Amino acid sequence: MADVAAEAHVSVKTVSRVVNHEPGVRPDTAERVKAVIERLGFRRNDGARLIRQGRTFTIGLVVEDLANPFYSQIGAAVEREARIRQHQLITASAEGSPTRERAVLEALIARRVDGIVVVPAGETPSADPTVEASGTPIVYMDRPVRGATNDTVLSDNQGGVRSAVEHLVAHGHRHIAFLGDDPGFWTARQRRESFVSTHRALGLPGPPRVSMGPHTTTSIRDLLAVWAHDSDPTTAVITGNNRVTLAALHAMRDLRVSLSMVGYDDFELAGLLDPPVTVVHQDPAAMGQKAAQQLFARLLGDESAPQTVVMATRLIVRASGTRRGGPAR
Amino acid sequence: MADVAAEAHVSVKTVSRVVNHEPGVRPDTAERVKAVIERLGFRRNDGARLIRQGRTFTIGLVVEDLANPFYSQIGAAVEREARIRQHQLITASAEGSPTRERAVLEALIARRVDGIVVVPAGETPSADPTVEASGTPIVYMDRPVRGATNDTVLSDNQGGVRSAVEHLVAHGHRHIAFLGDDPGFWTARQRRESFVSTHRALGLPGPPRVSMGPHTTTSIRDLLAVWAHDSDPTTAVITGNNRVTLAALHAMRDLRVSLSMVGYDDFELAGLLDPPVTVVHQDPAAMGQKAAQQLFARLLGDESAPQTVVMATRLIVRASGTRRGGPAR
C-alpha cells in the first residue's frame, strides 16, 4: 500500500480510502490510484486489515469427520451461510477425540475467528476456561454439552423414533426390536429411551427388545437369529442410525430374511433397495443452516438468552415398514 | 501481550519468548510470565503474528459442492494433511460458477493463504492475472486447466472406462452401451473417448452406442427401450458417473429389466443391490491427499517443474457385470 501511495504521489491513507470505496476522494485522484493499483498488482492484505478491525470475518466449524455425509451436509450449509455474509469458513475434524477437539478450538480462537459451530465430541465441555473466557460465540449442534449455556441446535430424536414405532404398529407389527448405536452417544441413548417409552405407551407385549451397539453385520445376524426363534418372533426392526441400518441390511441379506424395518437417517438409494427402505429423516443441511444463522445473529449483537432449537424429523415412507412374510397374516 | 508484560514486570519481548518457547529465558522468569498468562487468560493473536511472519499457516480448498461425497472426501483428506502440518483449512464452494470461483480465489489470496487446492469449475483459468501474480501456489484436481502450469492431480478416466469395457467383454458381452454425463465436463468427455476407442480396439460390432447427458431416469428409460428393441439388443451398460448410475438403476427398475452394468464411481450400498453393482472406483481421498502433499511440497520450497499425476482407478467386481437374462446363453 505504501508502494502504491508513493507511485501515485498520494498518502497511504488516500490509497486506503480508494481501496475501501470510502467517500471523500476526488474522482481523478481515485482514478490515478486505481491505475497504479492495477499496474502494480496490488492486493489488500486482509490479515493486516483484520487485526486493526478486531473482526476476522471468519467462522470455524468443528465436526467429527468431514467425509461423513451427515457432517459434510452440515458443512456445506454452514459454508453457504458464511459465504452469503462475506465470511470465510475454517473447517476442522476432531475425529471424535475430545483432545483434538480442544486443540482445534484453541487454534481457531487463536486465529480470532468471530464464532464457531461445533458438533461436540463429548458431552462435557472440551473448551477449557480460557477458551470460554475468550468470549467467542459458540453454537453447539446435534448433541448438547452438559452445563453449557450456548445456543444449541438438536434434532428431535425422540419424535423420530416415536414416529417409526407408530408407523410399524399401524402396519400391524407388535414385536418390534430396536438396534441402537453405541450408548456412549447421547443421540443413541435418546433414541433408545424413546423406543422404550413408546413401546410402553402403545402397550406392546413383553419387555422391549433392545440391543445397543457398536454393531456389526455379524452381531446383528446373531441377534436376528435369536429373536426369530423366540416364541413371539420379531417381525420388525428399527435401527439407531445410518451405520446400523447398513449392517442390518447386510445381516438380513446374509440370513435371507426380510423383516420389516425403519431406518434412522435417510440414505441415497434407500428407494432402490428391495423393498425400498422407510426411514426417519433428519435434515443435516437445515440443522447446519439453523446453527449458522444462530451464530450470525449473535455476531450481529443478539443478546437474548441462549436458545435450544429442536429440529423436526420426517418419516419417509417407502415400503419396508409394511407387513410381509412371517407367520401371521 | 503488553498487559502480561506489565503485570509480570518484563518486556513484551520476553513474554513473546515464553509464548513461543524460545530459548534464553531464565526458568524462574518464564514461570512468572506463565503464571501471569494463566491468570489473565492471555492467548496469542495468531492473526497479528502471521502478518509479521508473512505466512498464514492456512491453505484454501475450492470445490463445487462440499455436500457431494466426492468432494467431501477430498475435503476430509486435504484437511487431514493440513492439520498434520499445523495448518488450517479454509473451504469454499464455488457451486460450479466460474465467477464465484474467481471471487472465492480472490478472497483466499487477500487472506494470504499459503496455497490453494482447487477443483476448477471450468477449463479456462478463472484466476485473473493479479491472482496469478500473487505467486500463491495452486494445485488443480480432477480436471486440468488449459494452459496452466500448475501441479495437477487427475484420475485415470481412460483406464477406468477401459477396465469396465474389458470386464464386460470378458463376460461375453458384445453389445455394450455408454451412458455419459454432460460433455461439458472434461471428465465426461475423457470417459466417452475411452469407451469409443476401447470399443474399436476390441473389435466390438457396430458403431459404439453412446449417449451423453445430462441424463434423467426418464431419458435413460427411453434409451434403454430403444436399444433393447434393436436387432442386436444391448446387453450391458456402462455409466459415466455416480449420478448416471443412479438414474440408470432407477430406469431399469421401472422397466423391470436387468441389463448387466458397470458403474463409474463406487457408492455405499453398491453391494446391497440385487445384483450387487460392479464399479470403477476412483479414490477421492487418495486424490485429495496427493494434491495436498504436492501443495505442501511446494510450500517447503520444492521448485521442480510442475507435475501432473494421474491416479489409478480400480475395478471393484461385484456381480452386475456378469451375463444373465437376455437372448443368448
Place this chain on the structure above:
DNA sequence: TTGAAAGCGATACCAC
C-alpha cells in the same frame, strides 16, 4: 538473559 525500538500492512482519528 533481557529489553528498547523498529516494522509488518493496514485503519482510525484528527489536523490541515
Place this chain on the structure above:
DNA sequence: GTGGTATCGCTTTCAA
C-alpha cells in the same frame, strides 16, 4: 479532499 501519525498485536533486530 488529503495527509500525518498513532495504533492494532506481535516479531525482528540489535544493543545492553
